[in-house]
Amino acid sequence: MALLHHATMGQRVWYYIFRLICTAIFLFLILPILVILPLSFNASDFFTFTQEMLALDPAGYSLKHYQDFFTNSDWQHALANSARIAPMATLMATTFGTLAAIGLSQSYMPARSAVMAILISPMIVPLIISAAGMYFFYSRIGMQGTYWGVVLAHAALGTPFVIITVTATLVGFDKSLVRAAANLGADPVRTFFKVQMPLILPGVISGALFAFITSFDEVVVVLFVGSASQKTLPWQMFTGLREQISPTILAVATVLVAISIALLTTLELLRRRSERLRGMSPG
DSSP, X not given: OGGGGGSOHHHHHHHHHHHHHHHHHHHHHHHHHHHXXXXXXXXXXXXXXXXXXXXXXXXXXXXXXXXXXXXXXXHHHHHHHHHHHHHHHHHHHHHHHHHHHHHHTSTTOTTHHHHHHHHTHXXXXXXXXXXXXXXXXXXXXXXXXXXXXXXXXXXXXXXXXXXXXXXXXXXXXXXXXXXXXXXXXXXXXXXXXIIIHHHXXXXXXXXXXXXXXXXXXXXXXHHHHOOGGGOOHHHHXXXXXXXXXXXXXXXXXXXXXXXXXXXXXXXXXXXXXXXXXXXXSOO
């Protein structure tokens, strides 16, 4: 705010307009979430606020939708599938993405720009096109409707996030440390795990969290390459909206919002730690 004392009238006006625009965008994005949270405690089977809820009457609130989520076999089966698919897809995406980012960071890597463009293309190509392509490819090799088919598909979607985050971390990595380890007799594998990995770990974990969120929330690809036995939580939510309008969706959405907030908080803490390790912010 002290800078405003030295700003011109036009700069001050733009400063407040810019803050107003940012606030409006923030409210536009956050208000739907703020509406869902109280609705998940609705005692009635409706997607609207009842008179009792508006009057803050305890009778208008209930945990029955959460109870249905944790006791209904369909929801629990979908949650179990997501819990089986997302971690494995995250592990594969993190491994492939980290190795790809390290390879692309080498100065002798030929056609780095072209390779990078290909590897991050799942983020750019419309998801429906990727899903259709995976469906026809998996149908030819017999992986359509299988567990590993869904895992590989989700890993392909999550790998670009790992590549980008790890590549950004490697920008500030001091390569002289690798040369020093080699001069002391360490082989490349030992150098990676003892020197390089600890310093880029915040970026690797950040990419892994992004890959996990991508897999856990993905619904389009799993509709194409999955089967009824691989019905994930987002798929079950999609079915609930399309076929039976189940209010339990509100409770599930609230749980997913809580998980997303926890993961984003972790990402922010990792970002700050990464900056401290790279000397970009005070400890």
